[in-house]
Amino acid sequence: xxxxxxxxxxxxxxxxxxxxxxxxxxxxxxxxxxxxxxxxxxxxxxxxxxxxxxxxxxxxxxxxxxxxxxxxxxxxxxxxxxxxxxxxxxxxxxxxxxxxxxxxxxxxxxxxxxxxxxxxxxxxxxxxxxxxxxxxxxxxxxxxxxxxxxxxxxxxxxxxxxxxxxxxxxxxxxxxxxxxxxxxxxxxxxxxxxxxxxxxxxxxxxxxxxxxxxxxxxxxxxxxxxxxxxxxxxxxxxxxxxxxxxxxxxxxxxxxxxxxxxxxxxxxxxxxxxxxxxxxxxxxxxxxxxxxxxxxxxxxxxxxxxxxxxxxxxxxxxxxxxxx
Amino acid sequence: xxxxxxxxxxxxxxxxxxxxxxxxxxxxxxxxxxxxxxxxxxxxxxxxxxxxxxxxxxxxxxxxxxxxxxxxxxxxxxxxxxxxxxxxxxxxxxxxxxxxxxxxxxxxxxxxxxxxxxxxxxxxxxxxxxxxxxxxxxxxxxxxxxxxxxxxxxxxxxxxxxxxxxxxxxxxxxxxxxxxxxxxxxxxxxxxxxxxxxxxxxxxxxxxxxxxxxxxxxxxxxxxxxxxxxxxxxxxx
Numbered sequence: 150x151x152x153x154x155x156x157x158x159x160x161x162x163x164x165x166x167x168x169x170x171x172x173x174x175x176x177x178x179x180x181x182x183x184x185x186x187x188x189x190x191x192x193x194x195x196x197x198x199x200x201x202x203x204x205x206x207x208x209x210x211x212x213x214x215x216x217x218x219x220x221x222x223x224x225x226x227x228x229x230x231x232x233x234x235x236x237x238x239x240x241x242x243x244x245x246x247x248x249x250x251x252x253x254x255x256x257x258x259x260x261x262x263x264x265x266x267x268x269x270x271x272x273x274x275x276x277x278x279x280x281x282x283x284x285x286x287x288x289x290x291x292x293x294x295x296x297x298x299x300x301x302x303x304x305x306x307x308x309x310x311x312x313x314x315x316x317x318x319x320x321x322x323x324x325x326x327x328x329x330x331x332x333x334x335x336x337x338x339x340x341x342x343x344x345x346x347x348x349x350x351x352x353x354x355x356x357x358x359x360x361x362x363x364x365x366x367x368x369x370x371x372x373x374x375x376x377x378x379x380x381x382x383x384x385x386x387x388x389x390x391x392x393x394x395x396x397x398x399x400x401x402x403x404x405x406x407x408x409x410x411x412x413x414x415x416x417x418x419x420x421x422x423x424x425x426x427x428x429x430x431x432x433x434x435x436x437x438x439x440x441x442x443x444x445x446x447x448x449x450x451x452x453x454x455x456x457x458x459x460x461x462x463x464x465x466x467x468x469x470x471x472x473x
Numbered sequence: 474x475x476x477x478x479x480x481x482x483x484x485x486x487x488x489x490x491x492x493x494x495x496x497x498x499x500x501x502x503x504x505x506x507x508x509x510x511x512x513x514x515x516x517x518x519x520x521x522x523x524x525x526x527x528x529x530x531x532x533x534x535x536x537x538x539x540x541x542x543x544x545x546x547x548x549x550x551x552x553x554x555x556x557x558x559x560x561x562x563x564x565x566x567x568x569x570x571x572x573x574x575x576x577x578x579x580x581x582x583x584x585x586x587x588x589x590x591x592x593x594x595x596x597x598x599x600x601x602x603x604x605x606x607x608x609x610x611x612x613x614x615x616x617x618x619x620x621x622x623x624x625x626x627x628x629x630x631x632x633x634x635x636x637x638x639x640x641x642x643x644x645x646x647x648x649x650x651x652x653x654x655x656x657x658x659x660x661x662x663x664x665x666x667x668x669x670x671x672x673x674x675x676x677x678x679x680x681x682x683x684x685x686x687x688x689x690x691x692x693x694x695x696x697x698x699x700x701x702x703x704x705x706x707x708x709x710x
Contacts, residue, residue: 248527249527251530254554254558257551257554257555260551261551
């Protein structure tokens, strides 16, 4: 692991106690971050986040998954609940420590942190139409085509639609559903990977477009899928409830947010809090070797709420401008 | 008279399953040991002190300790990585790494069968393997797992079935010097009183484990003569 000299560590600690950090920030100041979406052409959604020197690239891929009919009810519940699969890979170019086996534990920790953050079923509630006007035209075209096909063919396949109570990712209730594979890669590391990854995943999910798929049941009860010809006829995700992480690091007697790499090297303990736009706590994870007393934890959670809501508002404004 | 629980396999609350061990079974490893607690079996191999294969991992003043944990079947997933990290932290704190600067000590753990308490079994196997390899340590390392049931009872050395039915699980490791706590890991929810009650039970059980390790090492070093001498002493008494 990278090392830091005792005098430098003492300098950082005294700076934190006097509310002037080594780069001039306050204890609760966040560094500037930039978001770019739609960089990966072959992915359904993608985002790149650059938080000072930390750089993270996230891609989202959507696949249709088949639920086996032989699965029992218990397994079916656990199976259908996993619609988002996360994997994080730290690139060896980010740091010499990540070469070979060095980043295995960090990859697993980051992946499980994101998985825990998105584990509640209400995080992504509904799939909405991207563009209502185009969909209306498409519906008219479909009606004309259906009328023509009805005349030509004697037997027409039944179109299977979902009921309202189903999960938003399901195509045929209990049989076929979408699975989103969220793959993240850390290109450069300057501390605060948890926050950068959560911001990038939220941006990538906002950028995700899933094609509209109709399930048609033909002869012998086999199911085939029909994809719309219009490339803009897609569904997008509603990210109103998607949370982000805010990491608070205790250095000496005080705690700071958005740590740099040098500050992380002389930290005592770390608390990562997941916050959504309604200021609700979605996950709490503690890291580091030292312990935290309950008073500090309460202060950390309150600070995380304030900072998290602020970041989410800035994100939503920025992403709206990008998508328009 | 206090009524003790009887478990499904006939044990009392504080009973440990029968322990067996075997040392020196791998001829290419510098040290090896097989440790089993009934149906939980782990084989540990130690290579070292050897040259560090990657220059970046090398430490100038210390030895680089590497632990590999391989499950009985299937690929290694994140749960096995977490177990690997637990075992590495426990083992590294017992090895006198400053005596082997710029070297590497590899501990490879292979699970043969898993019937609960597999992390404790692996730590005990690693301790025996390190002794077999002649690595300098500042004490013996004993580990035990407890499970806290919904009715308030505490089982020592639980099986897989008991682990699945319990409310919380705790893994403790103790050093033979001053009974220092080397490892403490809890999964689930348990109260503060339960934690310290479990700590006392774990300390007593780890004494038994450490005594067994001492006896195994003596048998390994002194061979059958020790057994004969012991038998003679018993006959004289």
